[in-house]
Amino acid sequence: MKPKTIPEETIGRLFLYLRALLCLAREGKETVSSQKLAEACHVKPTIIRKDFSYFGEFGTRGVGYDVNQLIQEIRHILNLDNLMKAALIGVGNIGMALLNYTGFEEEGFKITVAFDNNRDKIGKKINNVPIEDVAHLESMLQTQGIQLGIIAVPESAASEIAQRLAQGGVKAILSFAPCQLITSDNIQIACVDLATEMARLVYYL
Amino acid sequence: MKPKTIPEETIGRLFLYLRALLCLAREGKETVSSQKLAEACHVKPTIIRKDFSYFGEFGTRGVGYDVNQLIQEIRHILNLDNLMKAALIGVGNIGMALLNYTGFEEEGFKITVAFDNNRDKIGKKINNVPIEDVAHLESMLQTQGIQLGIIAVPESAASEIAQRLAQGGVKAILSFAPCQLITSDNIQIACVDLATEMARLVYYL
DNA sequence: CAAAGATTGAGAATGTGAACACAATCACAA
DNA sequence: TTGTGATTGTGTTCACATTCTCAATCTTTG
Numbered sequence A, B: 001m002k003p004k005t006i007p008e009e010t011i012g013r014l015f016l017y018l019r020a021l022l023c024l025a026r027e028g029k030e031t032v033s034s035q036k037l038a039e040a041c042h043v044k045p046t047i048i049r050k051d052f053s054y055f056g057e058f059g060t061r062g063v064g065y066d067v068n069q070l071i072q073e074i075r076h077i078l079n080l081d082n083l084m085k086a087a088l089i090g091v092g093n094i095g096m097a098l099l100n101y102t103g104f105e106e107e108g109f110k111i112t113v114a115f116d117n118n119r120d121k122i123g124k125k126i127n128n129v130p131i132e133d134v135a136h137l138e139s140m141l142q143t144q145g146i147q148l149g150i151i152a153v154p155e156s157a158a159s160e161i162a163q164r165l166a167q168g169g170v171k172a173i174l175s176f177a178p179c180q181l182i183t184s185d186n187i188q189i190a191c192v193d194l195a196t197e198m199a200r201l202v203y204y205l
Numbered sequence C: 001c002a003a004a005g006a007t008t009g010a011g012a013a014t015g016t017g018a019a020c021a022c023a024a025t026c027a028c029a030a
Numbered sequence D: 001t002t003g004t005g006a007t008t009g010t011g012t013t014c015a016c017a018t019t020c021t022c023a024a025t026c027t028t029t030g
Helices: A008-026 A034-041 A045-053 A067-077 A093-100 A134-144 A155-167 A194-203 B008-026 B034-041 B045-053 B067-077 B093-100 B134-144 B155-168 B194-203
Strands: A064-066 A084-089 A109-116 A129-133 A148-151 A172-175 A188-191 B064-066 B084-089 B109-116 B129-133 B148-151 B172-175 B188-191
Touching: A008 A034, A008 A045, A008 A067, A008 B194, A034 A045, A034 A064, A064 A067, A084 A093, A084 A134, A084 A155, A093 A109, A093 B093, A109 A134, A109 B194, A129 A134, A134 A155, A148 A155, A148 B194, A155 A172, A172 B194, A188 B194, A194 B008, A194 B109, A194 B148, A194 B172, A194 B188, B008 B034, B008 B045, B008 B067, B034 B045, B034 B064, B064 B067, B084 B093, B084 B134, B084 B155, B093 B109, B109 B134, B129 B134, B134 B155, B148 B155, B155 B172
Parallel strands: A084 A109, A084 A148, A109 A129, A148 A172, A172 A188, B084 B109, B084 B148, B109 B129, B148 B172, B172 B188
Antiparallel strands: none
């Protein structure tokens, strides 16, 4: 282990490794070699070992890596130890899909509340998550100490919601709207742009 | 313009530029400087100019770039000139969201048919896209000459669908299932993993 | 028409990440 | 206990990507 700077690319790959390891753990695998893990992640074995070497010696020579231990190590490196609270805004098609998805908790966060402006939806529960009136957005974010916001509303409303999330004190926003949101420096914003993802895929065919 | 090799990173950023430019075009902007475009994409101006320089001279010194011309140039570089046909498999929450999303055509492809196994859905149309019985998947893919598959079915069915898409002759697959699919070398596979996306966001807060 | 300001385009320098080769270490068997 | 095969860990080398710098060229203004 050395106190050197960690390559940005390495951090990015750790997420890949974690997902593959979680898969292996579900299948009951207890150990894995850098070779096998590399195949699952579509990278080279040497780069996996190099990546891990920045943080310590996690493996056993001649054997490989302990799957569960490695998961814990990566979780720790990526600050996924403690569960963060997330709020979902917009219970439409994408919103529903997110609420029904189980597996977020494995990766460090949990949707604890959802918001919508449709009277028919407000008050109901999906997967144990209550749907609240979006009118109460800012106040509820603050009282519940929510740090993450997921924007799944129509594009036209996305910008307004982003600003209200900022006022409610969230630290990071994940948006499904294909447009620019506020660019405040103290809020991290990520966009999931499905069209771009597809275009990228098409290019590499 | 030089006949050198194009950096992989450059290709990746072109998608970013394209999305930002489409946004600017919608706002009515006719020209844009590398400075402005850089702000929108969160990159440095010099790297934008460098990226474009691999393909030719698209700008006018002292003025900037013509937005619409630049869009056409990038579309051409990324092979997005001609629309590709895509099939959606699984008309659940995510599937519905995709069918209702307009804007894919701007990025080079179009969902022409959807498949599901639910009798209540088969035969209906969403946004002018017919929903067919998944039993006819392979044959319809071939007769309609579909090259892209989008998997939006539950995780348990994803693997089987991926194999059937391969048999139907698709060239690329976009999957929303958080798991490994077949790894045939002649098919491109991309996964949209929402949990990983969120985890990445959390790390950079 | 000349000068000033703005902006692109590209060669050179710098920095960063990946590939390689090999040393170090472990399990297991004889 | 000693040798063999397997696998990790790491220093070095190389390739690639980014940044720097400045010349070239356009628009605008006086």
